[in-house]
Amino acid sequence: MALDSGGGVRGGREVSNFGGNVRFRPGRLAVPRSEAEVCRLVLEHRADGVRVAGSRHAWSPLIRTSGLLLDLRHLDAVRLYEEGGRVLVSVGGGCRISRLLAYLNDRGLTLPSVGLITEQTVAGAISTATHGSGRHSLSHYVQRVRLVHFDGGGGEVVVRWIDSGEELRAVRCSLGAMGVITEVVFAVVPQYRVQEQLVPAGTLPEVLRMESETPLQQFFLVPHLWRFYVQRRAETAEPGGRLTDQLYRLYWFLMMDIGLHLVVLLMAVFLRSRVLVRLFFSTLMPWTVVTSWRPIDRSDRQLVMEHELFRHVEEELFVRRSDLPSAMALVEDLLRVADDRTWRLSEASSEQLRRVGLLGDVSEIEGCWSHHYPICVRRVRVDDALISMSSGGSEDWYSISLINYQRESAEFWRFAGFVGAALMRIYGARPHWGKWFPEGELRLEHYPELGRFCELVRHCDPAGVFRRGFVGQLPGMSE
Numbered sequence: 295m296a297l298d299s300g301g302g303v304r305g306g307r308e309v310s311n312f313g314g315n316v317r318f319r320p321g322r323l324a325v326p327r328s329e330a331e332v333c334r335l336v337l338e339h340r341a342d343g344v345r346v347a348g349s350r351h352a353w354s355p356l357i358r359t360s361g362l363l364l365d366l367r368h369l370d371a372v373r374l375y376e377e378g379g380r381v382l383v384s385v386g387g388g389c390r391i392s393r394l395l396a397y398l399n400d401r402g403l404t405l406p407s408v409g410l411i412t413e414q415t416v417a418g419a420i421s422t423a424t425h426g427s428g429r430h431s432l433s434h435y436v437q438r439v440r441l442v443h444f445d446g447g448g449g450e451v452v453v454r455w456i457d458s459g460e461e462l463r464a465v466r467c468s469l470g471a472m473g474v475i476t477e478v479v480f481a482v483v484p485q486y487r488v489q490e491q492l493v494p495a496g497t498l499p500e501v502l503r504m505e506s507e508t509p510l511q512q513f514f515l516v517p518h519l520w521r522f523y524v525q526r527r528a529e530t531a532e533p534g535g536r537l538t539d540q541l542y543r544l545y546w547f548l549m550m551d552i553g554l555h556l557v558v559l560l561m562a563v564f565l566r567s568r569v570l571v572r573l574f575f576s577t578l579m580p581w582t583v584v585t586s587w588r589p590i591d592r593s594d595r596q597l598v599m600e601h602e603l604f605r606h607v608e609e610e611l612f613v614r615r616s617d618l619p620s621a622m623a624l625v626e627d628l629l630r631v632a633d634d635r636t637w638r639l640s641e642a643s644s645e646q647l648r649r650v651g652l653l654g655d656v657s658e659i660e661g662c663w664s665h666h667y668p669i670c671v672r673r674v675r676v677d678d679a680l681i682s683m684s685s686g687g688s689e690d691w692y693s694i695s696l697i698n699y700q701r702e703s704a705e706f707w708r709f710a711g712f713v714g715a716a717l718m719r720i721y722g723a724r725p726h727w728g729k730w731f732p733e734g735e736l737r738l739e740h741y742p743e744l745g746r747f748c749e750l751v752r753h754c755d756p757a758g759v760f761r762r763g764f765v766g767q768l769p770g771m772s773e
């Protein structure tokens with residue numbers, strides 16, 4: 295996306311997201327250099343509608359607008375301060391997480407939680423509750439947000455800090471619907487080290503038992519092998535920095551970040567060979583994993599990967615811990631029947647699908663799709679936010695991700711749509727706001743506090759300037 299370097303405004307250019315599945319031409323695109331300029335632009339364009347884009351990593355069409363699209367890349371100042379014995383960091387909404395982490399690391403500090411990549415902007419990441427594994431989402435750690443929105447009459451722009459109560463819980467994950475976030479304050483923690491070990495596991499109970507020792511772990515269901523690999527992770531007081539730790543980083547980059555992805559691209563995208571995909575995952579992939587290595591590294595290096603190197607699309611759904619065993623069994627069954635039309639669904643899966651009116655539709659996905667990437671599962675603690683995917687209840691939430699490199703494949707969307715519908719109807723699974731999901735399946739019940747969130751949104755923006763398009767169509771938003 296070519297941008298006007300002087301903070302000027304242009305219209306008519308096509309904007310697309312990381313996955314290339316969202317493309318549109320905003321009426322105007324602006325790159326303001328100050329908060330005052332943000333206010334001026336918002337007021338000037340209130341009749342057209344206003345959305346903000348971060349680094350455009352979301353796969354859901356949240357940033358789509360025919361009105362004004364703001365890019366806050368110049369609002370990226372970082373400032374550290376102490377308050378009531380706590381260290382806080384105040385950061386411009388357009389600052390990239392990678393830049394914030396580098397700034398904090400130089401001062402022996404870091405964020406309490408990070409996602410798989412660090413390319414997102416701070417405001418973009420919290421706006422969809424970006425998460426890692428074993429902790430809360432980033433939204434949970436937000437202490438204060440500086441927001442540009444409208445007054446009660448909808449005619450004047452207001453700028454204020456939101457730092458308590460329901461409004462803070464709402465703005466922590468607000469999809470850009472409450473207004474423009476110009477600054478975010480996080481609680482930060484001392485930098486810490488993480489030890490990791492990649493091990494196979496035959497069953498889900500085995501994987502979950504490991505959590506008590508390695509609470510930051512995430513795990514993968516390997517398609518066509520139908521076994522789990524667990525990336526066991528725990529904080530450690532040991533120093534790390536040994537040659538073997540550094541070699542591991544190189545191994546991970548060459549074998550996983552690059553090698554695995556090149557193989558997937560070759561088999562699934564260029565050759566489109568389902569036979570090779572099956573062969574690779576069922577027999578060759580296990581040989582690429584070194585299970586004896588237990589490297590130690592800084593948290594902001596160990597917990598991330600270079601997953602942004604190759605473009606892909608992703609669907610991610612959150613289920614409660616008590617539903618995880620049954621949900622994973624269903625996902626495996628659906629992956630298998632999509633790969634092999636002669637596969638017979640288990641009694642339990644058939645009964646669940648029948649109950650929600652989907653059993654008759656299984657024929658639409660039979661044999662349509664051989665999945666070509668491990669299914670990643672992460673544990674996210676209950677957030678203190680209104681509508682983050684892991685908000686509410688007392689159980690941990692587990693996210694289940696389907697990642698696809700055949701970005702144009704209609705079969706993948708059909709399959710992902712079916713899996714999304716099944717998990718959302720059977721388990722009340724919540725879709726990640728920043729990832730693709732079957733929009734028609736979303737109900738108010740999926741997010742019990744969505745109704746209250748919508749009321750607070752209307753309070754900040756009575757005329758609906760920030761909720762045109764996708765956000766405006768969410769359940770409860772237009773009432």
Ligand SMILES: Cc1cc2nc3c(=O)[nH]c(=O)nc-3n(C[C@H](O)[C@H](O)[C@H](O)COP(=O)(O)OP(=O)(O)OC[C@H]3O[C@@H](n4cnc5c(N)ncnc54)[C@H](O)[C@@H]3O)c2cc1C
Pocket residue numbers: 312313345346347348349350351352353356357366387388408409410411413414415416417418419420421422423424425426469470471473474475476601602728729
């Ligand atoms: C390769 C890759 C890996 C990923 N890994 C993870 C992961 O590990 N965990 C996870 O949870 N997610 C992950 N994501 C999803 C990603 O973290 C979210 O989609 C995130 O919202 C993207 O942030 P962004 O800065 O790109 O924002 P965008 O995608 O540009 O926007 C996302 C939302 O934020 C809003 N927004 C942005 N800036 C502002 C602002 N200043 N004020 C108000 N609203 C604003 C937008 O309006 C929109 O609603 C990944 C995505 C990719 C492409």
